[in-house]
Amino acid sequence: MNKVVVLSHPLIDHKMALIRDKNTSTKSFRENVGEIGALITYEITKDLETIDIIVETPIQKTVAKQLKKSLVIVPILRAGLGMVNGIHDMIPSAKIGHVGLYRDETTLEPVTYYAKFPEDIIDGVVIVVDPMLATGGSATAAIKELKQRGAKDVRFVGLVGCPEGVARLQKDHPDVPIFLAAMDEKLNEKGYIVPGLGDCGDRLFGTK
Ligand code: PRP
Numbered sequence: 664m665n666k667v668v669v670l671s672h673p674l675i676d677h678k679m680a681l682i683r684d685k686n687t688s689t690k691s692f693r694e695n696v697g698e699i700g701a702l703i704t705y706e707i708t709k710d711l712e713t714i715d716i717i718v719e720t721p722i723q724k725t726v727a728k729q730l731k732k733s734l735v736i737v738p739i740l741r742a743g744l745g746m747v748n749g750i751h752d753m754i755p756s757a758k759i760g761h762v763g764l765y766r767d768e769t770t771l772e773p774v775t776y777y778a779k780f781p782e783d784i785i786d787g788v789v790i791v792v793d794p795m796l797a798t799g800g801s802a803t804a805a806i807k808e809l810k811q812r813g814a815k816d817v818r819f820v821g822l823v824g825c826p827e828g829v830a831r832l833q834k835d836h837p838d839v840p841i842f843l844a845a846m847d848e849k850l851n852e853k854g855y856i857v858p859g860l861g862d863c864g865d866r867l868f869g870t871k
């Protein structure tokens with residue numbers, strides 16, 4: 664069964680309060696989503712394997728550590744883009760893939776309109792990024808696209824989840840650990856997370 668980690672950190676909680684506030688500007692919303700992405704990166708990478716290497720300091724040779732596997736960040740378009748820079752700042756060697764999905768507004772089912780991934784998804788660690796885990800349909804579909812192309816080591820990171828989305832992801836991809844900044848109460852009849860933060864893509868990009 665999936666590991667589910669709901670982060671508990673005062674800096675993340677403080678920034679989450681800012682992005683939940685409907686009066687927060689687009690600029691501040693975007694900045695804080697990126698900053699939470701950076702803070703979350705410490706937790707999602709905590710168990711990455713390292714290998715010992717020899718480096719020469721200005722004083723002498725010593726054993727140091729290097730990441731064993733390459734990393735690939737895969738934002739689910741659009742809203743996942745908001746977290747990418749923050750994560751990438753922490754892991755500048757990571758490659759970036761993209762998967763474009765939108766939720767059909769009537770059925771709430773995800774429709775894939777774009778997918779482009781680096782080859783490193785096959786042997787690397789893939790971090791799928793989407794701020795909202797609502798029905799779980801988008802995350803499930805994105806991870807399916809990745810697995811069909813050979814990805815084996817996948818983890819999901821989001822800002823706000825709910826029991827429905829976590830249950831769906833656990834059922835469809837029991838091998839994928841889930842990292843969230845907050846676990847909310849439920850989904851409403853329109854598929855929005857309650858209390859949530861509204862439409863994340865619209866708030867990030869100023870649409871609507
Ligand atoms: C939002 C969000 C997730 C999806 C989550 O995207 O960014 O991708 O909904 O919902 P789910 O768990 O029920 O699938 P949306 O479809 O609004 O597209 P956008 O990012 O382009 O705005």
Ligand code: URA
Binds near residue numbers: 855859
């Ligand atoms: N997508 C969003 O942007 N917000 C929600 O609450 C649910 C899905």
